[in-house]
Amino acid sequence: MTRCTHLDHVHVTELPEAVDGCEECLVTGGEWLHLRICLECGHVGCCDDSPNRHATAHAHATEHPIIRSLEPGEDWSWCYADEVAMLISAVHGQTRIPPSPMLNR
Numbered sequence: 001m002t003r004c005t006h007l008d009h010v011h012v013t014e015l016p017e018a019v020d021g022c023e024e025c026l027v028t029g030g031e032w033l034h035l036r037i038c039l040e041c042g043h044v045g046c047c048d049d050s051p052n053r054h055a056t057a058h059a060h061a062t063e064h065p066i067i068r069s070l071e072p073g074e075d076w077s078w079c080y081a082d083e084v085a086m087l088i089s090a091v092h093g094q095t096r097i098p099p100s101p102m103l104n105r
């Protein structure tokens with residue numbers, strides 16, 4: 001089993017209390033399905049099932065390797081470099097998120 005060797009990139013250990021949605025989608029008028037947060041810089045982007053996949057785009061553009069799900073009840077993280085899912089116990093908090101615009105039409 002692959003282990004992630006990028007935990008030193010985790011700088012966000014306290015999740016924000018609330019976010020408004022995917023940062024890029026909010027600017028461009030795009031729609032997201034699920035939200036992910038970059039644990040290196042706190043960027044909020046949309047998942048790979050969203051039309052614009054901003055979380056993955058952010059990871060590739062910045063080489064910030066690790067995201068965490070912001071969906072209610074989900075606490076998994078994902079490392080793009082190692083392609084491995086994991087739980088990072090150092091990350092705390094629960095983020096309030098708005099409903100997906102795609103599910104809310």
Ligand SMILES: [Zn+2]
Pocket residue numbers: 003004005006007065079080081082
């Ligand atoms: Zn890794």
Ligand SMILES: [Zn+2]
Pocket residue numbers: 022023024025030031032045046050052053054055
């Ligand atoms: Zn987006």
Ligand SMILES: [Zn+2]
Pocket residue numbers: 038039040041042043058062064
């Ligand atoms: Zn980032």
